[in-house]
Amino acid sequence: MPRYYFDVTDDSGLHTDDLGIDLPSMDAAIMEARRALADMTRESLIGHNPATLSIRIRDGAEGPVKLFVSMTTERPA
């Protein structure tokens, strides 16, 4: 199985993944990234952090593929 690297960007900056995860395909890697974004968005929202999160998936042959989530609070002044 190819190894995919998931670089996460959150409010504290870019976290480059140097461990990677073995997965069967880029489609499986994208599903992993979606689940991770769901988990991390929840945590980020609870923590009152600005909720902009992104994951860049790297592998040797394909990519990078980028996913991101942005959450905005609109409040009348």
Added chain:
Amino acid sequence: MADDSHFGTFLRKLELRDAVSDEEKRALLSCAAEEVEYLAGADLVREGDRPLHSLLVLDGFTTRYHDSPDGSRQITAIHVPGDFVDLHSLLLKEMDHSVGALSRTRVVRFPHTRLAALTEEQPHLTRLLWLMTLIDSSIHREWLVAASRTAPEQMAHLICELYVRLAVTDLIRDDQSFTLPVTQTELGEALGLSAVHVNRTLQQLRSENLFIWQNQEIRILDWEGLKLRGSFDDRYLHLVKEPR
């Protein structure tokens, strides 16, 4: 027939919580039957099975887990060497979850007929075996509580728990490291997190200089800091020696 040394780890766990007489040790040992080995990834028992014996793990790491219809897996407990992994099946009869081997695992079988007879003759020893299943339950409760915390807190808590449980059986090396044969995916299945989130959390905790996780080996860098990070209090492991 297994001898005393094989049961060292399990007996230490009992003796940490209460005095165990030589007669009780002999009675327990006399219930042991054959040893069986499993390769990593094999199941010791499966959901739906009706086992005729309970399994005491001599060597190796195992998990309790549930498979979901969507193909995902939830790990509800990580067992360390010396745990009596399915003492429950003596009374529950039908398994409501599976037990799988994370690494090569050696177990000794305790036939239910012998264990049932033991409970007739050894009331105190019976209470101690009961205690061990109660501690399994208190660990489940603690995991439920931990699940409401953030990923780094939850992971720090799990690492603290494993460190304490392995220290009881001398499985922590001098440099404060121990083996944990789990992948990031399995760690995610235990914490209810995606593998990517586990990966990110491990890197975050490493940057905080609390512990290093590499090649299935964990080295604690800052024990007090890690306990604080995971809000860890070992009360639920009931490590107090007193008459029970």
